[in-house]
Amino acid sequence: MQRAAETQEWVANITRQAAFTRGYSPLSAAILDCLAGWLAGRLAVGLAVGADGVAAEVEALRRRFLAFVGARRWDNDLEPILKLAATLHSHVLRGDPRVAGLRPYYRTVSDSDTADAASPDEPAFAGELLAALSALGDDLLVEAEGWVMQTNETARGVIWLLPAALLQIEAAYLVELGASAGLNLLADLRRFDLRWADGEGLTLGHGEASQFQIECEGPRPSLPSRVRPPEIVARVGADARVVDLDAPDAETQLAACIWGDQPRRMQRLREALELRRGLRGTPQAARMLRARLPDETDELLRAAVPVHPVAPVILFDTYVTAYFNDVDHRALVRAVEAFARPWTLRHQLSWLWVRFEPARAGETQAPQIGWCRWWVEVWTQGQRHTVELGWAHPHCVHLSFGPGLAALARLRGPE
Ligand SMILES: C[S@@+](CC[C@H](N)C(=O)[O-])C[C@H]1O[C@@H](n2cnc3c(N)ncnc32)[C@H](O)[C@@H]1O
Numbered sequence: 483m484q485r486a487a488e489t490q491e492w493v494a495n496i497t498r499q500a501a502f503t504r505g506y507s508p509l510s511a512a513i514l515d516c517l518a519g520w521l522a523g524r525l526a527v528g529l530a531v532g533a534d535g536v537a538a539e540v541e542a543l544r545r546r547f548l549a550f551v552g553a554r555r556w557d558n559d560l561e562p563i564l565k566l567a568a569t570l571h572s573h574v575l576r577g578d579p580r581v582a583g584l585r586p587y588y589r590t591v592s593d594s595d596t597a598d599a600a601s602p603d604e605p606a607f608a609g610e611l612l613a614a615l616s617a618l619g620d621d622l623l624v625e626a627e628g629w630v631m632q633t634n635e636t637a638r639g640v641i642w643l644l645p646a647a648l649l650q651i652e653a654a655y656l657v658e659l660g661a662s663a664g665l666n667l668l669a670d671l672r673r674f675d676l677r678w679a680d681g682e683g684l685t686l687g688h689g690e691a692s693q694f695q696i697e698c699e700g701p702r703p704s705l706p707s708r709v710r711p712p713e714i715v716a717r718v719g720a721d722a723r724v725v726d727l728d729a730p731d732a733e734t735q736l737a738a739c740i741w742g743d744q745p746r747r748m749q750r751l752r753e754a755l756e757l758r759r760g761l762r763g764t765p766q767a768a769r770m771l772r773a774r775l776p777d778e779t780d781e782l783l784r785a786a787v788p789v790h791p792v793a794p795v796i797l798f799d800t801y802v803t804a805y806f807n808d809v810d811h812r813a814l815v816r817a818v819e820a821f822a823r824p825w826t827l828r829h830q831l832s833w834l835w836v837r838f839e840p841a842r843a844g845e846t847q848a849p850q851i852g853w854c855r856w857w858v859e860v861w862t863q864g865q866r867h868t869v870e871l872g873w874a875h876p877h878c879v880h881l882s883f884g885p886g887l888a889a890l891a892r893l894r895g896p897e
Contacts, residue, residue: 485548492551493522495559507741509587510567512602516611520544539616550623562626569626572738573618580617583610588742602743632725633739634662635747636754637694637878638800639669640676641838643686645858645871646796647709648891649834653793654712657786659775659814660802661719663727663736664768665754668761670711672753676881678702687711693750700872700883703891715793717768718786724770727758747877775802776810779817791829795822798836801854801876811842818859819866827864835859838874849873849882857886860893867893 500514520540551562573581574588586592586600587607593599600606615622646654658667673689676696685708687693726732733755740747761767773782787795797818803811822833838856841848845855856871869890872883 488552489521489544489548492548493518496521496563499560499563507743509589509602509743510741512587512607513567513570513611514563516608517547520612521547536612539612543612543615546620546623550626553627561631564631565626565629566622567742568631568735568738569622569629570614570618571740571742572625572734573614573622574742575734575738578618581614584614589745590737590740590742590748593745630723630735631739632662632723632736634665634725634736634751634754635801635877636665636669636672636750637696637747638838639666639672640674640686640694640696640878640881641666641800641856641874642796642798642834642836643669643674643711644676644703645834645836645890646712647684647686647705648703648887649832649860649894651712651794651796651834653715654796654834655787655791655793656714656717657783657795657797658719659782659797659799660805661721661724661768661770663725663732663758664717664719664770665751665758666798666800667714667717667719667768668754668757670714671757683707684709693753694878696878696881698881698883701885701887702883703887712793712796714766716786716788717766718771719768720771720773720775720782720786722772722774724772726770727755728762776806776814776817779814780821783818783821787825791831794832794834795825796834796836797822798834798838800838802839803837803842804840808842822859822861823864823866826861830863832860832862835861840876850875852876853882856881858890860890862893869893 496514496518500511500518503514504511521544556562570581571588571590574584574591586598587602587610642656656667658664661667670687671689672687672693673691674686674694674696675692676684676686676698678698682702684703684705688711725736727736737748737751740751758767771782771785803814806814818835822835826833836858838854840852841855848855853873854876856874858869858871860867860869870884870886871890872881872886874881
């Protein structure tokens with residue numbers, strides 16, 4: 483009886499997630515639809531009904547799934563599903579022959595122009611998914627149980643590059659809070675093309691080949707069409723759970739957290755990983771530190787910024803404080819202020835804190851669901867200015883600026 487109620491709850495939960503996911507990842511939605519259907523006892527989601535083995539395979543899958551979700555307490559309903567999806571994707575990325583039948587559906591490994599590329603809407607998909615899940619069997623669940631969800635969205639590098647351009651910063655120490663694998667610390671070496679509907683554009687970063695194409699609305703910064711990024715004197719990233727990309731298989735694990743039908747995001751991540759590998763052992767490589775915020779903010783900033791600095795600091799965080807309660811968030815703001823203000827007075831250098839985070843309860847709501855607020859705190863000579871730049875899609879494919887763009891540029895003072 484209890485088992486039946488638990489099953490129904492999971493069917494409802496997975497169906498909800500499928501509806502939510504459909505708009506941006508049809509492949510993930512198709513996987514969830516199949517799973518919900520099988521759990522609910524609907525065999526015929528594209529399967530050869532009546533074929534002997536199928537009913538037994540679905541029943542085995544149902545039992546394994548329920549044992550998996552019931553085996554421990556999860557932080558939220560989404561967690562076990564995301565872990566399963568990422569684990570499955572990692573097998574596809576590694577070319578595991580047990581999931582070979584799924585490769586045509588994953589744009590992250592199959593080019594949509596190739597002859598074997600297939601759509602998850604096709605009837606054969608359910609059979610291939612069932613075959614892959616059955617072949618992986620308990621291996622999939624054991625790996626999913628221990629899977630650490632960790633993402634690093636490399637489009638977010640534009641978040642600090644643009645304020646640096648507006649303020650015409652020539653050199654800076656770059657410090658990231660909640661840096662994950664630290665890939666956004668390399669944004670100056672990549673290329674971001676910002677485009678407004680009237681055809682106006684702005685290119686940021688040293689990268690030559692086209693990479694990030696970003697649609698913009700609202701005012702356009704009064705800058706030349708290509709702006710040289712600041713020289714980065716040192717790059718430091720901090721995270722409570724730093725991703726060690728030198729660990730075996732770490733790159734694949736990070737890549738597997740991208741949806742299987744988002745090839746462009748995957749390509750951008752691969753470029754960032756390659757860039758990072760090329761910098762390993764050089765002074766331009768990012769130094770990654772383990773730090774739990776807000777408690778270790780002061781120690782971290784002491785470790786990240788030299789005693790005798792020669793350039794301003796650009797501190798930034800992207801999609802990190804959504805994991806903080808309000809008390810911790812206020813403590814973080816106090817800790818950064820307590821460090822930055824006297825620092826700017828002592829060294830006569832400015833300190834930027836660029837922030838890109840989902841709105842907190844009680845703040846102005848985002849113009850579109852899920853978008854992040856983008857704002858900059860600037861300390862110069864002990865004075866603190868807060869400038870709202872605008873809002874953006876969490877993957878920075880779309881930026882929406884407000885009057886803060888001009889207000890920030892004014893802070894650079896007379897030419
Ligand atoms: C969604 S990820 C974003 C990573 C990266 N900033 C990006 O935009 O791709 C959130 C990151 O914040 C880190 N994080 C969460 N709470 C933290 C805390 N209290 N102290 C330090 N890092 C934290 C997580 O470990 C994770 O790497």
